[in-house]
Amino acid sequence: RVYNYEPLTQLKNVRANCYGKYIALRGTVVRVSNIKPLCTHLAFLCAACGDVQRVPLPDGKYTLPTKCLVPECRGRSFTADRSSPLTTTVDWQSVKVQELMSDEQREAGRIPRTIECELVQDLVDSCVPGDMVTITGTVKVSSTEEGEVQHLT
Numbered sequence: 001r002v003y004n005y006e007p008l009t010q011l012k013n014v015r016a017n018c019y020g021k022y023i024a025l026r027g028t029v030v031r032v033s034n035i036k037p038l039c040t041h042l043a044f045l046c047a048a049c050g051d052v053q054r055v056p057l058p059d060g061k062y063t064l065p066t067k068c069l070v071p072e073c074r075g076r077s078f079t080a081d082r083s084s085p086l087t088t089t090v091d092w093q094s095v096k097v098q099e100l101m102s103d104e105q106r107e108a109g110r111i112p113r114t115i116e117c118e119l120v121q122d123l124v125d126s127c128v129p130g131d132m133v134t135i136t137g138t139v140k141v142s143s144t145e146e147g148e149v150q151h152l153t
Contacts (some may be wrong), residue, residue, distance in 0.1 A: 001136075002024075002136045005022075005024040005136045006024070007024075008024050008025060008026055008134070009023045009024060009025050010025070010099065011025060011027065011097075011099035011113040011114075011115060012099070012113060014115060014139060018139045019139050019140065019141060020138065020139065020140070021138065021139055022136065022137065022138050023136070023137070023138075023139060024134060024135065024136040025097070025115070025134070025135055026100055026132070026133070026134045026135075027097035027098050027099050027100055027114075027115075027132070027133065027135070028097065028098050028100060028130065028131070028132050028133075029095055029096070029097055029098075029127045029128065029129050029130065029131045029132075029133055030096050030097070030098045030114065030129055031095065031096040031129060032093060032094075032095045032096075032127065032128060032129060033093055033094040033095070034093070035091050035092070035093050035124050035125060036091075036092050036093070037089040037090070037091065037092065038060050038089060038090050038091070038092035038120065039057050039060055039062075039082075039087065039088070039089045040056065040057055040060075040088050040089065040090055041054050041055065041056055041057060041086065041087060041088045042054070042055050042057055042062055042080055042081075042082070042087050043055075043080070043081040043082075043084035043085075043086035043087045044064065044065050044078040044079065044080055044081065045078060045079050045080075045081045045084075046068040046070070046073060046075045046077070046078055047075060047077035047078065047079065048068060048073050048075030048077065049068060049070055049072075049073040049075060051068055051069065051070045051073065052081065052084060052086060053065055053068075053069050054086040054087075059140075059142070060092075064078050065078050090120050090121050091120065091121060091124040091125075092118065092119070092120050092124065093118070093119045093120075093123075093124045093125065094116055094117070094118055094119070095116070095117050095119060095127060096114050096115070096116055096117075097114060097115055097117055097133065097135060098112045098113070098114045099112050099113045099114070100132070117135050117137065118137075
């Protein structure tokens with residue numbers, strides 16, 4: 001874990017130029033989600049020869065393998081094997097962090113900015129609403145039904 005990472009980025013300055021960059025920000029936790037499993041690697045079984053290959057799942061999303069890795073087989077039909085020892089999952093949780101604002105920064109009628117942050121493994125269940133936290137991570141964008149949302153992972 002990285003502690004005391006400088007400089008702290010204000011939430012109003014988290015824009016497109018921050019995507020993919022490692023930043024630190026400070027804020028108040030306003031919401032935490034339930035803890036969910038996040039699959040990081042998934043085993044796929046070749047329907048033709050039974051060989052198993054392990055596929056990494058960035059952000060829990062996957063595509064089926066295109067062909068079997070066994071040179072004599074080259075099968076193209078696969079089924080996911082969630083009970084395989086090659087399939088790995090980690091604990092995952094989403095928290096919403098709201099910017100800190102002093103009295104002179106408050107703009108009348110403006111709702112404070114928030115950002116969704118993803119916690120994994122030992123960071124899960126490490127904060128509750130009302131906690132003041134300093135978060136360090138990489139800014140990413142994920143698509144949702146409402147549009148694109150900025151995340152810190």
